[in-house]
Amino acid sequence: MDIPPFVPRKHNKVNENQVITETLQIILTLLSSPKIPANLIREDFLNDYPDFKKICDTIKDVRDLSAALSVGELHKFFYSKGYILSNLKGLQSNLRHLTYQAQKVAEGDFTQKVDFLGDFSAAFNEMIIKLRESSVKLTRLANVDALTQIPNRLALEQFLVESYKLVKSAGKKLSIMICDIDFFKSVNDTYGHDAGDAVLIKVSSVLSNQFRGSDMFGRYGGEEFMGVLPNTDVQIAEKVASRALDALRTTPIIVSESVTLHKTVSIGVSMSMPDDTGYEDIVKRSDEALYMAKETGRNKVCVYSKK
């Protein structure tokens, strides 16, 4: 079908209703035409009919935005106005919100919630609940010692890093104690590993009860435990260690129907010092103090002192 030639009028003499009628005629012709003649949309034509140009621009934007959305391209912005384009922009905006929220979830923020995408919102929110539950479970698995159910070495080290930051930034004191069960090997050798496990569980339970909520007591490895006491000087830490020692001394450990043991620990204590370069320095001194406690009779607390 041939498209009739269009005779443009001068813009300032055109009746608005005429323009609308003519514009609609052109659109209808174009819609029924197998191809649009290249010479139809000329610049002078568009300049003469700004309303038609506006419609063309809007249609172009609708076309481009819908095409972009269909492939998930969310970074194209369009400035034409109108209901259809605005709805597409609304969809684009919602998808961009969703992208932002998904990024936040990826960063570990499980408080994100979607309430603007119908059924998808419910699915997204359900996914976040499941992710949060899994995250809590995994964090626990990664940070809790499976046998004793107290913090493991990884959790202790993370806590040490955070606690030591306060030593450097706020001049806070940090005390660390290392506890080792005396003659633990003989428990395993004499009564078997189940008895050894029972001792570890009971000792960890008794000792951890001596610490404040702001401290951390965990299993450092084997039969060794560590207490980390932020904002605590060595005198207080020594008192906590002595209290822990006393508590354990008076606690019977039932390892089987016929065997009840009494176990003791040796404890080394040290505190942060101005020349320290990391928490490792305090751990090293506490370890030396523990060695002293072991060397000088066990079942006692030794505070690090310079030789």
Added chain:
Amino acid sequence: MRKYEFRWELLGDLDSGRPNLGNQVDVDLYRLMQFTVRDILEERYGADESDSIFYAAGKKAGAEFYKHFIEPVSSAEEFVSKTQEVLREKRIGVLRVEEAMLEGEGRVMLTIDEDLDCSGLPELDYETCIYDEGFVSALFESFSMKKWSAKEIDCWTTGARTCRFLVTEE
């Protein structure tokens, strides 16, 4: 000596002042006040100056709002979530973030659904939320202590069904 310089005390004690009517009022009456003030401002000073005054007033409101309802916040995440929470609680609008680069480039795109100033307005072919632009820019300035500006790029009055703002560090 200023006569009308803003202080929160000037808003009065609503509990004792409105024991029966409370502290809520219809949105159309809020808009009535805003649109009539704007009408007179335009009449006397022209549209551009009226917009400029509205932007500045929004900016002042945003800064005061931040001090009164948002701070203290310690991170960008907390700033965004607290602002979302308070804007919703105060029934100003539903804030959502499309992208947020508060550090470096300083570019944020956000939307406000059910915006107090413009949701439901007729199509007018121009963005109307100038006051919001100032308000939003001040929130970011107050949080970051840097200069930000906000421009509304989609609005109910231009056919959109949410207000979209591009906020950039100056």
